[in-house]
Amino acid sequence: MVLISTFDSLVFPPVSITDLYSHIVLTLFTTGLWVFVYRHRSFTFLALAMFFPSIFAITIHIYHGSLIRFISFLILNPQWSTLHWSIIGSLISILSIIICCLMNYMIGWGQFCSKQLTLLSVHQHNRNLIYGWLRALGEEIGWRSYLLPGLLIHFYPIVALNISGFVWGLYHVPVMILLCYHPESKVQYPIRTIIVQFLSCWISAFFYGWIAIQCQFSMIPPATIHFIWNQINPLLLGSIYTNTPGWMNGEQWKINGEGFMGCMVYFILATIITIQLR
DSSP states (O other): OOOOGGGTTOOOOOOOHHHHHHHHHHHHHHHHHHHHHTTTSOHHHHGGGGGHHHHHHHHHHHHHTOHHHHHHHHHHOOOTHHHHHHHHHHHHHHHHHHHHHHHHHHHTSEEEOSSOOOGGGSOHHHHSHHHHHHHHHHHHHHIIIIIHHHHHHHSOHHHHHHHHHHHHHHHHHHHHHHHHTOTTTOOSOHHHHHHHHHHHHHHHHHHHHHHHHHTTTOSHHHHHHHHHHHHHHHHHHOBTTTTBOOSEEEOHHHHSTTSHHHHHHHHHHHHHHHHHHO
């Protein structure tokens, strides 16, 4: 059993390997089923699946009778460092998007278009800032305030980050398959688009997880970073989900922050985090 030092003083409800496995399976299965059953509904409706990770985390605690303890952990856990890490994490996230833009431009993968910035490339379910933040929170409570600290009870940090990242990537696969093969999206390379988006989630989970560890698994910083990303990445680089351009034009599977360029930028960050955690 492995427990990192930043986690020692926290009153986190104990979770077993079975609990974690159940959370992963329930979330992935339900998300896949949701996307299949409602495949003809809008992307905004499908995005309600962002609440599934938290719903199943809460359900497991209800089953064990530890819901009050988990809620107390979520509400009372944030320290003074919550604001500090929210700001730092958001700035790093924005900087990574800017680096993607510059790298795309330098190697010729993308070109800045002359049109003014608009919110049209931002997904409709994220344009309402309150709803967009709540959806991000719906994911992050389940991934970074339940699954990750639970994994850290049983695994070394690097292993826990890899597991959480791999699961987070799989979680996005069903909707990526649906949208990439949707005739309106006109995705030229659907398979490589799905693969790089999956990898980007896996790799970027190191950054999200590292921030969660630094802020002692407060739900606020990861949710804030997730929310900021959902606003800035499509605005500047477009949407890899709907294959729509942002301020920069280019093939989404290449230039997007959730595409190949994003994988390269976040791989460097993940490498630094891996060295630091060791």
